[in-house]
Amino acid sequence: MPTKMALDVYKSYGKPVPETAFKCLKETASELLNKQGKKSISYGDYLQLIKGVDNKFKNGFYFLSKKQYKKYLNKATQPLLNKQNSIKKLKVIMDIHSKFKNSEVNIDKNAVKEYIYSRQLQNGSFPIYDDKNNNADTLTTFYAVDIMKKKDIKVPKKIKLIKYLKDNVTAKLK
Numbered sequence: 001m002p003t004k005m006a007l008d009v010y011k012s013y014g015k016p017v018p019e020t021a022f023k024c025l026k027e028t029a030s031e032l033l034n035k036q037g038k039k040s041i042s043y044g045d046y047l048q049l050i051k052g053v054d055n056k057f058k059n060g061f062y063f064l065s066k067k068q069y070k071k072y073l074n075k076a077t078q079p080l081l082n083k084q085n086s087i088k089k090l091k092v093i094m095d096i097h098s099k100f101k102n103s104e105v106n107i108d109k110n111a112v113k114e115y116i117y118s119r120q121l122q123n124g125s126f127p128i129y130d131d132k133n134n135n136a137d138t139l140t141t142f143y144a145v146d147i148m149k150k151k152d153i154k155v156p157k158k159i160k161l162i163k164y165l166k167d168n169v170t171a172k173l174k
Contacts (some may be wrong), residue, residue: 087126
């Protein structure tokens, strides 16, 4: 993730990305994806990040071949879909779907809406780890709002959400 963000900064300033960064990513891509553990959400996230960098900065098949991407996508799909729902899982599935155009990994809009609405806290935010007993989390809230935006789902409790964000940002800047 930090490497991808660094590459995005280079691109936003119109600067060429050092070829050494791409070589390093190419060397580590397969190694990283071959170490699949029990965290299929993280595995899917790594896969979509690598493919996203590949699509954005290279021809789409620099880091891994088409055959390798297909292998890793198949390896990520079923365990990811079998994981318990979470906002992070929905985000990763949507990211994979957007990076792999022919991917069968997708989720139904109504299922997304029902799940996200059920996770929202009274103050309009969303909790980390989707646990209603946890405190609000700004990153999870960002993911939830981003998912709703991409799926064209109305954001509920919008006024409370905006107040939460304003209060949270103001408190952190003091």
